[in-house]
Amino acid sequence: MIMTAGLSKTFEGGVQAVQGVDIEVEAGEIVGFLGQNGAGKTTTMRMLTTLLRPTSGTATVAGHDLVAEPREVRRRIGYVAQSSPLPSGTPLRDELELQGLLHGLGRRETAARAEEVLARLELTGLDARPAAALSGGQRRRFDVAFALLHDPALLFLDEPTTGLDPQSRAQLWDHIRALRAHRGTTVFLTTHYLDEADALCDRLLVIDHGRIVAEGTPAQLKTGGRTLDDAFLDITGRALREEAGI
Numbered sequence: 001m002i003m004t005a006g007l008s009k010t011f012e013g014g015v016q017a018v019q020g021v022d023i024e025v026e027a028g029e030i031v032g033f034l035g036q037n038g039a040g041k042t043t044t045m046r047m048l049t050t051l052l053r054p055t056s057g058t059a060t061v062a063g064h065d066l067v068a069e070p071r072e073v074r075r076r077i078g079y080v081a082q083s084s085p086l087p088s089g090t091p092l093r094d095e096l097e098l099q100g101l102l103h104g105l106g107r108r109e110t111a112a113r114a115e116e117v118l119a120r121l122e123l124t125g126l127d128a129r130p131a132a133a134l135s136g137g138q139r140r141r142f143d144v145a146f147a148l149l150h151d152p153a154l155l156f157l158d159e160p161t162t163g164l165d166p167q168s169r170a171q172l173w174d175h176i177r178a179l180r181a182h183r184g185t186t187v188f189l190t191t192h193y194l195d196e197a198d199a200l201c202d203r204l205l206v207i208d209h210g211r212i213v214a215e216g217t218p219a220q221l222k223t224g225g226r227t228l229d230d231a232f233l234d235i236t237g238r239a240l241r242e243e244a245g246i
């Protein structure tokens with residue numbers, strides 16, 4: 001579902017945010033992408049979702065070449081960014097309709113799809129409200145519902161549960177699991193919560209200084225009776241990236 005070779009991004013000014021990343025994700029996997037602040041996670045995700053052009057390297061996402069066929073890639077993926085894009089004042093129903101039209105769905109199909117994704121994320125009836133009238137957990141679930149409107153095969157989630165209480169986090173995990181179980185959706189997510197990575201992901205990739213430095217199932221990374229937190233600190237070190245001069 002995702003296959004990259006030597007994917008790299010150097011920003012103007014010379015920051016080498018991502019340096020030769022090789023990623024392989026199979027259809028139906030839930031893969032966690034871990035790394036410190038500034039390690040290169042969002043930059044990688046923005047490249048994989050066609051929002052940022054790679055400096056070098058190649059990638060196939062959802063069966064299409066990232067650079068040569070960005071529209072085909074976009075039709076097959078959903079992306080939930082770190083901060084919610086929902087405007088605070090517009091009824092969410094209107095936003096869903098607009099989103100459907102942007103994806104080339106007719107009004108009737110959009111309405112049917114909206115009903116389905118709202119039900120799936122336990123949000124039925126809340127779409128008459130604007131985003132400002134939702135709790136943090138409801139809002140985040142709405143972000144996911146939006147990203148699922150066009151029924152993508154691959155869902156990218158950038159820190160989906162940051163700021164949510166434990167109940168809302170667990171509820172969102174259940175929704176992500178159900179999505180894979182019922183639709184076969186592939187999920188690629190970033191998180192700083194290692195308990196989340198441990199509980200939810202089939203496989204983990206660890207990025208540091210723009211390079212993949214470890215990869216495996218949670219059990220494979222936790223060798224020697226370590227917690228995933230300990231394993232992560234052993235892999236990436238204890239220095240903050242900013243203090244390390246990055």
Ligand SMILES: Nc1ncnc2c1ncn2[C@@H]1O[C@H](COP(=O)(O)OP(=O)(O)OP(=O)(O)O)[C@@H](O)[C@H]1O
Pocket residue numbers: 011012013015016017035036037038039040041042043044246
């Ligand atoms: N537009 C930009 N111009 C220049 N440098 C950038 C730009 N965007 C990101 N960077 C730099 O690229 C590096 C990787 O940033 P990125 O946002 O990918 O990290 P991250 O792993 O997602 O971090 P976080 O966990 O804080 O979200 C950082 O050093 C960051 O300062």
